[in-house]
Amino acid sequence: MFRHSRRRWLLGVAALVPALSAQDYQLTPGNPALAPVTDDPALPRVLLIGDSISIGYTYPVRTLLAGKANLHRIPTNGGPTTRGLEEIDKWLADGKWDVIHFNWGLHDLRLMENGLHQVAIGDYEKNLRKLVARLKETGAKLIWASTTPVPEGKLSPPRRPEDVPRYNAVAAAVMRENGVAINDLYGFALPRLGEIQRPANVHFTEAGSVKLAEPVAAAILKALGR
Numbered sequence: 001m002f003r004h005s006r007r008r009w010l011l012g013v014a015a016l017v018p019a020l021s022a023q024d025y026q027l028t029p030g031n032p033a034l035a036p037v038t039d040d041p042a043l044p045r046v047l048l049i050g051d052s053i054s055i056g057y058t059y060p061v062r063t064l065l066a067g068k069a070n071l072h073r074i075p076t077n078g079g080p081t082t083r084g085l086e087e088i089d090k091w092l093a094d095g096k097w098d099v100i101h102f103n104w105g106l107h108d109l110r111l112m113e114n115g116l117h118q119v120a121i122g123d124y125e126k127n128l129r130k131l132v133a134r135l136k137e138t139g140a141k142l143i144w145a146s147t148t149p150v151p152e153g154k155l156s157p158p159r160r161p162e163d164v165p166r167y168n169a170v171a172a173a174v175m176r177e178n179g180v181a182i183n184d185l186y187g188f189a190l191p192r193l194g195e196i197q198r199p200a201n202v203h204f205t206e207a208g209s210v211k212l213a214e215p216v217a218a219a220i221l222k223a224l225g226r
Contacts, residue, residue, distance in 0.1 A: 033058035039070040044098035046220055047140075048073035049084070049091060051106050053148055053212070056204055060213030061220070068226060069099075080107035080119045081127035088134050097140040099223045101183065101216060104128065105147035105171060106202060109163040117163070125170045132178050141223040144175045145216065146186040149193060153200035183219040185212060 033055050039045060046069045048054050048061070055077065062071040074091045078084060081104045104127075108119035119127065135142055146168045150159045168186055175182050189196065189204075189212065196208025204212060 031055070031059075033062075033073065034075060037062075037070055037072050043068065043070050044224055045070045045072065045096060046099045046101065046224075047092075047097045048216075049100065049102035050074075050078050050145065051103070052077050052203060053106065054078070054103060054145070056206075056209035057213040057216055060210045061216050064213055064217035065220065069220065069224060071220075078102075078104060078107075080104060080110075081124055081131060082119060083107075084131050085127055088131060092134075092138060097138050099143065099220055100135055100138065100140045101143040101145060101220055102131075102135065103145040103147060103185075104131070105164070105167045106150075106159075109147075109150075109159060109167050111158040111160065121167060121170055124167060125174060128171055128174045132174060132180060136178065142178075142180045143183050143219050143223055144171060144180050145183045145219075146171065148185050148189045148202070148204075148212070149197070150202055151193060151197060151200060155200060155202065159202065181219065181223065183215060185215060188212070188215050 058073045065071050108124045110118045150161045150164050196211050197204050
């Protein structure tokens with residue numbers, strides 16, 4: 001009975017998430033993930049920082065946290081760590097955040113026309129250290145989401161599957177040193193890629209984004225002590 005009810009709920013949430021094509025994962029007009037949030041002052045405030053993968057799971061997470069937290073996200077694609085360093089003060093604004101769930105990596109490890117990563121792994125580590133230091137200044141509880149898998153195949157823009165564990169390992173070391181909780185979305189997604197990820201695409205299906213929302217919501221609720 002519970003399994004059937006859960007399946008109906010997941011299908012219902014998936015139906016509410018706009019059907020986005022591969023090129024639409026940025027600032028799609030009307031995407032509810034990017035809609036302004038009116039806070040319930042009785043509830044804690046949570047901020048999501050991340051790229052288009054996080055845009056995909058924002059609305060399902062917001063649905064899961066309804067009545068438990070005010071879930072905001074940055075109003076754009078978080079891009080590589082270099083963009084994070086440029087924009088972090090604006091994204092954090094002057095508001096008080098109880099929990100910040102964040103990720104950078106998928107854009108950093110992107111291969112450019114010269115065959116090099118957009119952000120070299122050594123610079124990625126340095127940038128993450130600066131970003132974590134800034135996030136810690138907010139006093140929020142921090143959750144790092146590991147970068148989700150890159151599938152095999154010809155991708156546009158190009159990325160290599162084997163780079164994801166390398167960048168994740170560097171990030172995990174930084175997080176452990178700083179006492180930041182780790183939400184292992186890579187480990188969660190990897191055995192399910194055939195079910196939840198688009199073919200030869202780093203993005204996930206609508207139902208896949210709903211599935212990713214589950215560990216994200218669970219990690220946030222744990223940080224909130226709920």
